[in-house]
Amino acid sequence: MNLPGLPHVLRAVAMTPGQTALLDHLRDRIGSKAIITERDAIAPWETDWRGRWHGHAPALLSPGSTQEVAAIVAAARAAGVALVPQGGNTSMVGGATPPEDGSALILSLRRLNRVRGIDTHANLAIAEAGVILETLHQAVAAEGRRFPLTLGSRGSATIGGLVSTNAGGTQVLRWGTMRGLVAGIEAVLPDGSVHDGLAVLKKDNRGYDLTQLLIGAEGTLGIVTAAALRLAPAITARAVGWAGCANPVDALALLRRMQAATDRIESFEIIRGDSLRRVLDHVPGTRSPLAGQHAWHVLIEAVASDPEPVPGAESPAGLLERLLAPALADGLIADAVVAASEAQAEAFWRLRESLSEAERAGGPALQFDISVPVEAMPRFMLDAAAAAEARFPGTHATAFGHLGDGNVHFHVRAPTSAAADRWYADEAPAITRFVDDLVVAAGGSISAEHGIGQMKLAELERLGPPARLHALRAIKAALDPAGLLNPGKLVRLAREPAGK
Amino acid sequence: MNLPGLPHVLRAVAMTPGQTALLDHLRDRIGSKAIITERDAIAPWETDWRGRWHGHAPALLSPGSTQEVAAIVAAARAAGVALVPQGGNTSMVGGATPPEDGSALILSLRRLNRVRGIDTHANLAIAEAGVILETLHQAVAAEGRRFPLTLGSRGSATIGGLVSTNAGGTQVLRWGTMRGLVAGIEAVLPDGSVHDGLAVLKKDNRGYDLTQLLIGAEGTLGIVTAAALRLAPAITARAVGWAGCANPVDALALLRRMQAATDRIESFEIIRGDSLRRVLDHVPGTRSPLAGQHAWHVLIEAVASDPEPVPGAESPAGLLERLLAPALADGLIADAVVAASEAQAEAFWRLRESLSEAERAGGPALQFDISVPVEAMPRFMLDAAAAAEARFPGTHATAFGHLGDGNVHFHVRAPTSAAADRWYADEAPAITRFVDDLVVAAGGSISAEHGIGQMKLAELERLGPPARLHALRAIKAALDPAGLLNPGKLVRLAREPAGK
Helix, strand or coil: CCCCCCCCCCCCCCCHHHHHHHHHHHHHHCHHHEEEECHHHHHHHHECCCCCCCCCCCCCECCCHHHHHHHHHHHHHHCCCCEEEEECCCCCCCCCCCCCCCCCEEEEECCCCEEEEEECCCCEEEEEEECEHHHHHHHCCCCCCEEECCCCCCCEEEEEHHHHHCCCCCCHHHHHHHHHHHHEEEEECCCEEECCCCCCCCCCCCCHHHHHHHHHCCCCCEEEEEEECEEEECCCEEEEEEEEEEHHHHHHHHHHHHHHHHEEEEEEEEHHHHHHHHHHHHCCCCCCCCCCCCCCCEEEEECCCCCCCCCCCCCCCHHHHHHHHHHHCCCCCCCCCCCCCCHHHHHHHHHHHCCHHEEEEEEEEEEEEEEEHHHHHHHHHHHHHHHHEEEEHEEEEEEEEEEEEEEEEEEEEECCCCCCCHHHHHHHHHHHHHHHHHHCCCCCCCCCHHHHHHHCHHHHHHHHHHHHHHHHHHHHHHHHCCCCCCCCCCCCCCCCCCCC | CCCCCCCCCCCCCCCCCHHHHHHHHHHHHCCCCEEEEHHHHHHHHCECCCCCCCCCCCEECCCCCHHHHHHHHHHHHCCCCEEECCCCCCCCCCCCCCCCCCCCCECCCCCCCEEEEECCCCCEEEECCCCEHHHHHHHHHCEEEECCCCCCCCCCCHHHHHHHHHHHHHHHHCCHHHHHHEEEEEECCCCCCCCEHHHHHCCCCCCCCCHHHHHCCCCCCCEEEEEEEECCCCEEEEEEEEEEECCCHHHHHHHHHHHHHHCEEEEEEEEEEEHHHHHHHHHHCCCCCCCCCCEEEEEEEEEEECCCCCCCCCCCCHHHHHHHHHHHHEEEEEEEECCCCCHHHHHHHHHHHCCCCHHHHHCCCCEEEEECCHHHHHHHHHHHHHHHHCCCCCCCEEEEHHHHHCCCEEEECCCCCCCCCHHHHHHHHHHHHHHHHHHHHHHCCCCHHHHHHHHHHHHHHHHHHHHHHHHHHHHHHHCCCCCEEECEEEEEECCCCCCC
């Protein structure tokens, strides 16, 4: 692992004879322009966006069609050359960074960037792997639809990467992760054949579901080249509320009440009082939605999306007010407000979306993307933070995020006296194991949204039930016996080195 | 294949030495009462419910816990004895019938019949594999919830079988198949280890999704022992409408209009006029919902499920009337009625649910459970029926069912002059290939709901893309290298005989 702050050395990478032969072969198939070997052009893609993972690739391949991807994969298999698929390079776990030894080429999907079609009857869009999420949002909005998944990196993240990591975000509460939004995929399998699963069938029971197997497989079982994606009606009205409460237990109780009364709650995010104060201090022009101080805050979004007016229908703001009033009256929450304008609604969301940045400004920190069963999350947020602070004196632990998904971002910040480099090097491994052990003890997942990539591979192997790890390796070995697709990510075959 | 009408010979089945040793070993582990070797007690489970598939098993194992299932699978693997998992024995494709040669034992999951818990906050139920669907319906109804999947065999079909076949039914339009309703499973893997995926995590990206892989795997990759199932609020009101129209194209246009206006349409079923007349002739006490004759009919159900009254909310009946009126006015449909009472609503549904029975009474017929992309289904229903009748003179082809899912039951009835046995033996293979070819040409699936089992294995192998079949076989060989779980179903390993 390359720790934050360590310099990346830009160096020439010698090509193996197999790689040279592969590129010679491919020049006729995909054209010279699609084969990039200039160091300066490759370098930005050898490092992840946060600068934590560095690799080396002697070439970057940039095919323009599914057929060209298939030709590359088939030829790479014949030549025994590994490929690292890459979309927007926004992985949080080093999932798209090539190995350090230059043994793999980068396979960029960014030129596969067409929205092939939008079917407003079936409410489906077919987008190629390189389509950027925000581009898709705009394309379907022009047709009165929306693709109900969004996240901070929407301006860079691509459909292929979102499928391959089973991405989540802030609308999972109502719409689920990518797994629930993908109706079919087209992918190149490790033998170079094309799996065409784009003809969307709502019912299809012809054996093991390859589409589901490839979702979240991080490019280790095939290269996703396009996806059929479920669309929802465009939002016609929304309301964003903000409430203060005593603890996460009450926050979840509020969510459960609301969900029992309506299916129109789209987001439900929890924020600790001191984290909010950090945002207010750090981000100019922000102010708290509520006058008083509260130990915990929740942001709630309700939407309406009826394309035709429904007689007598309640507005989202009316809905939130109706549901928040009794919670205020019986003390479940201490205060609440519903944004009076779209500008105010955006200001509420900005507070939430500034949390990571504000936390980062607070000093070196380890950020864990973890999940536990939803009902267990309130206690976990309280107990795990207290346990981490007790075990590692001087640290500051906090959690915020998608309470209704049982998924929070759990941060452990270094003591104010700590030097960043030393703290990351000396303390991070022990803190990581400590937090991951707490997660496993609570029946949770050490990777809720971000995947395993390189970063969490050792912990997955340490903590994964042996039967599950055995099954993962058996499937990988069966479909990609030479281990040529995204080597060193997610699952290691027996003959790969056990650690770096 | 055993064709309908051929007698099943009840015969003693000799036990192999491996089977004898296995039973001796298991007697200590699961108790003698859980090992059934009496011929009379086994016989009912050696034949599928329609009497089309007959096998032989020298013993039936009936474990009472997940641990006992694990002990059986581990011991069977050590002894090299195959197991055929069985729930309610309601397979339509011979998926739970043991091989004819007595080489496998039946592993009945029916004693795993506890509903382990119902969580009304998280809206989840955990049910063991042997829980009958109707029992689950009743258990969650008592908590003000419903499990939104139902089908004709709900009084027999079990959760394990429903998961393992990714079952569908009449509520898929809104709720999806089992794949969308399963939040997690517990299963015994082929090596006897237990995959515990019941701690429901809404976000969990730790590699290939074993739960999704086991859904629809027909017991060939593991034995499902329990599932966490998503619940929906109980229905507080429903309305059932009936409309007559000129053709399936107009029917789908009606559905699309309705779906654009509301998300409360729960079912949308299509019935051809002559099929309806057959029901009216065949089933005593039935009458047509509409006065006139129509070429095609649709049944539409809308529901409300708000546990608390919503101010000004429209009733399902009001919704249907509001949406049907403009379709009547502009001629998209010729006539329509909304059931005036729950009794009338049930009478409408009874017409739909009597279709298979009435069609069967019309003489020998081949029934295909097929799907194509929804938008292609109206033309497919018309064109495929005409093509089949033209190619096989004297036959009568019709289609009915889940139009909004792109899934219909396509029936080809024998000429009235045909003798059943001869027709099944002489004509069925050619008709099957003809219909399946049409389905594949339309981008569809030769098995929408029922799975592959034994019945569709040869056609899957004939029609499946080689890359897909290769991947299926590789996964099977990786996880169950000895081919001991439900042999001869869904996927054949290379060394298994190519046909029977």
